[in-house]
Amino acid sequence: MINFANPVDEYLENKKDIDHAIIKTLESNDYILGKSVNRFEKDFSKYNKCKYSIGVSSGTEAIIICLKSLGVKMGDEVITTSHTAYATVAAITEIGAKPILIDIQKNYFNMNYDEISKILTKKTKCLILVHLYGIVANVKKIRDICKKNNIFLLEDCAQAHGAEFNGKKVGTFGDFGTFSFYPTKNLSTFGDAGAITTNNKKLYQKAKLYREYGWKKKNIGILKSINRRMDEIHAAILRIKLKHLEDNNKKRRKIAKIYTDGIKNKNIILPNTLPDTINVFHLYVIIIKKNLRNKLIKYLQKNKINPGIHYILANHQQIPFKNAKKTKLSNTKKIIPNILSLPIYPSLSLSSVNKIIKLINNFN
Ligand SMILES: Cc1ncc(COP(=O)(O)O)c(C=O)c1O
Structure with missing residues (x-):
């Protein structure tokens, strides 16, 4: 797995x-x-x-x-x-x-x-x-x-x-x-x-x-x-x-680039970054359209890939924070049911990354 x-x-x-x-x-x-x-x-x-x-x-x-x-x-x-x-x-x-x-920005995970x-x-x-x-x-x-x-x-x-x-x-x-x-x-x-x-x-x-x-x-x-x-x-x-952080971050960026260049599926939105930034891809999070997340998870798991969800609930949906003052949160509400974290870590092999890309490109 x-x-x-x-x-x-x-x-x-x-x-x-x-x-x-x-x-x-x-x-x-x-x-x-x-x-x-x-x-x-x-x-x-x-x-x-x-x-x-x-x-x-x-x-x-x-x-x-x-x-x-x-x-x-x-x-x-x-x-x-x-x-x-x-x-x-x-x-x-x-x-x-x-x-x-x-709220976060549209199709962009930050404030x-x-x-x-x-x-x-x-x-x-x-x-x-x-x-x-x-x-x-x-x-x-x-x-x-x-x-x-x-x-x-x-x-x-x-x-x-x-x-x-x-x-x-x-x-x-x-x-x-x-x-x-x-x-x-x-x-x-x-x-x-x-x-x-x-x-x-x-x-x-x-x-x-x-x-x-x-x-x-x-x-x-x-x-x-x-x-x-x-x-x-x-x-x-x-x-x-x-001592290994810079090198490990480079490896994460390389994997992220391979995902970004390789994933081509009209039902999937890939993560955006800002110009003039060096990003370290702690997670590589995609957005799946048309309520297809559960189907994609089952399909990946069947093929021995175990993605994550970060996070299953936004904080305004959590019981202890439900009375917190908030804005409309329309972008947050839209992405929460649709986000999925693909495997990413420095030692993840190129063949695993390519396998995941192939599976996702064949998913519909
Ligand atoms: C964005 C963010 N803030 C804070 C924390 C809290 O860190 P810790 O688990 O070390 O308390 C985490 C880790 O889970 C996190 O991802």
Whole structure:
């Protein structure tokens, strides 16, 4: 079976280095927020060309820390898209803030920025821009809108490690960038971990406090928080895998191009990207017309291909978020029943990609 993702391959390819790093960590007597986390943070800042990075316990906690550091409080409004991972919205509601869910663009999976100014209120504090599926959103335009309206910009880059807009890495345009290293992500570990990027020293210092109990020094607290720390074992693995990220992203782009050039089926719409962007295709998501998705899934599964759906529901359809303020969401509602994620990961063979293309081209 060819799944839409296959994280074990990245372990097997780097088994020797990863095993060595894990054993070294176990022998180090240093297990949480130690040398490896420190080094990974430096490596990650260098890679993203930003001043500061902070290793944390997950991508969701990264968003929570950033919102808290920006002073977003109970009852404040945070704008994001309804079509994003559940986690983006869960982080907003977890701190008692109100998610304001807006639409995506037509046949393009990122935020419809024309809706932002229409939904702003005095309570709007922050906008979370998601570079969904590793496809870069128009972050410059959205940054300008945020600046003009005096709201903070947080880029959720959980699916977009290494992606660029106009030669600059995503996660470095706004006040904060957040990343997830969940096992299937473009940069991942074998467990939960995440990171925050920023160029603002004050925000960096605040976020570090929120990462660990609000401690200024060990056991000296100056604000209320819990712990959201990164483990040494994950940092040691991430340091190895970061070295392969550019190469792995290139492989993902190559597969995406083969799909884009090869799939020719009038019932299928292929993903769009913006000019001046380097996209990292965390997922390759197609839109199937005429309610044919279930038929296509069954047909692919019969042929040993296991596609994914990201996501089965938009967030405004989720029970805990059903009362969230939202726009009409017409583009979101249109694509939700019709999207399908084709297999894409660095080790996916050319023959598998060609097999999938052939199957899709023969589907009707
Ligand atoms: C867009 C997006 N934001 C946030 C997250 C949350 O990351 P994590 O699973 O590491 O908490 C994810 C991962 O699922 C994601 O895809």
